[in-house]
Amino acid sequence: MQWMQVFDGAACGWTSHQAPDKAARTLRTVEDAATWPIFHPRCGRAFGPRPDVTAEA
16 A cells, blocks of 8 residues: 655645544545545645555554
């Protein structure tokens, strides 16, 4: 499984702004990143690779 680090606003939830699952500085699977690339118009979410993570977290 491949993992991506999420860069987003500190208060931004993963699936909505108010979602309790916060996005910033989390690791998500490539599949999850493709499913939720943004959650609202003009969202500033970005992803970066985590080459140091090779096993499931």
